[in-house]
Amino acid sequence: METCASIIKLVHKNLVSLIYVNVLSFVTSRRSSFTSALLVAILCANQTHANRTGHMSSPTTSPQFKMVPEQSELDSLPRDLRFHACANENPRALTREQIEKFNRDGYLKSIRVFDEQEIGGVREYFDDLLARVLAAGGDSYSISSAHLKHGKVYDLLTNPRIVALVKDLLGENVIGWGSHFFCKLPRDGKAVAWHQDASYWPLTPSKTVTAWLAIDDADVENACMRFIAGSHWHGHLTYRPSNPGDHNVLTQTIENVERFGTPVDDELKAGEVSLHADLLLHGSEPNESSRRRCGLTLRYCAADVRAAMGWNAKGVVVAGEDRSGHWANPKRP
Numbered sequence: 490m491e492t493c494a495s496i497i498k499l500v501h502k503n504l505v506s507l508i509y510v511n512v513l514s515f516v517t518s519r520r521s522s523f524t525s526a527l528l529v530a531i532l533c534a535n536q537t538h539a540n541r542t543g544h545m546s547s548p549t550t551s552p553q554f555k556m557v558p559e560q561s562e563l564d565s566l567p568r569d570l571r572f573h574a575c576a577n578e579n580p581r582a583l584t585r586e587q588i589e590k591f592n593r594d595g596y597l598k599s600i601r602v603f604d605e606q607e608i609g610g611v612r613e614y615f616d617d618l619l620a621r622v623l624a625a626g627g628d629s630y631s632i633s634s635a636h637l638k639h640g641k642v643y644d645l646l647t648n649p650r651i652v653a654l655v656k657d658l659l660g661e662n663v664i665g666w667g668s669h670f671f672c673k674l675p676r677d678g679k680a681v682a683w684h685q686d687a688s689y690w691p692l693t694p695s696k697t698v699t700a701w702l703a704i705d706d707a708d709v710e711n712a713c714m715r716f717i718a719g720s721h722w723h724g725h726l727t728y729r730p731s732n733p734g735d736h737n738v739l740t741q742t743i744e745n746v747e748r749f750g751t752p753v754d755d756e757l758k759a760g761e762v763s764l765h766a767d768l769l770l771h772g773s774e775p776n777e778s779s780r781r782r783c784g785l786t787l788r789y790c791a792a793d794v795r796a797a798m799g800w801n802a803k804g805v806v807v808a809g810e811d812r813s814g815h816w817a818n819p820k821r822p
Contacts, residue, residue, distance in 0.1 A: 556633045557689055557740050566797050569694035570687055570725035572768050575658045582653035595721035595769035598755050600762050602650050608760035612704050614641050629672035630738050636668040643821045646787050652807045655698045655789040662809030664816050667788025673712055673776035680775045682735055682742040687767035691797040697767040697790040703757035704783040711782040712774045714755040717746050720770035746770055
């Protein structure tokens with residue numbers, strides 16, 4: 490009887506998740522924006538209740554997420570894709586000048602977090618993880634939502650030094666929900682086309698900050714990231730689907746970005762981070778050098794952000810609290 494009850498419970502969990510995603514896509518494509526937003530709120534509340542009662546997640550298994558959701562699913566969601574400026578008069582880890590710069594330009598860079606010995610340990614861990622992923626048939630860009638599977642990545646997501654930086658930008662209550670290695674191997678030919686992160690995510694409102702941790706030195710020669718300063722103030726920009734000729738790691742391409750500003754190179758030493766807003770235009774060229782360029786993107790949002798498509802299962806409370814219970818707050822794997 491116990492085995493039968495366990496099977497029924499597991500089936501119920503999966504059905505609830507499936508119904509949530511499909512009903513959300515259905516109603517938002519057929520109702521007014523007000524009704525869609527109301528229905529999304531109701532569904533998110535049900536998902537929050539499921540987190541509290543344990544009806545949608547299992548403590549022994551990690552949820553599986555696509556690196557890039559289907560565009561049709563994202564297009565059906567009502568999302569607030571506007572930049573929300575930081576209003577912190579008393580930052581603790583950053584300075585007031587840095588807060589002003591982030592609001593104006595959409596990024597900060599060259600912030601030292603780990604010394605050479607510490608980042609050397611992170612690099613050694615990643616080298617081993619990458620070897621195992623490649624041996625299993627993955628590639629150097631496929632290690633995504635890594636904090637749900639790997640304890641040491643969870644430790645980086647919750648690292649107090651990094652959390653202190655994003656807390657100054659997002660407020661007292663912060664959720665860490667994303668962790669993705671972007672590893673450009675020497676001469677791998679892959680670019681990351683100009684894009685806005687928020688365009689890819691089923692989150693609203695757009696209050697996510699990415700901490701890009703350099704595991705290797707990142708410079709112009711090995712294809713460091715590039716930013717368009719101030720582009721986050723333009724809202725959600727028009728893009729085209731990428732084609733095979735773009736050799737894009739992702740799926741969207743925004744063209745003629747120079748009309749929004751001049752590209753800025755995000756050169757970092759290993760152990761440094763840059764911080765950027767989720768609507769900032771950014772990308773990187775193919776790595777044509779003989780050196781690897783690996784970075785770990787750590788994604789953080791304010792606790793009042795709401796996630797659809799089950800993405801709330803990714804969210805770890807890294808600072809303050811989540812009074813609503815919307816985010817699943819998984820334990821260290």
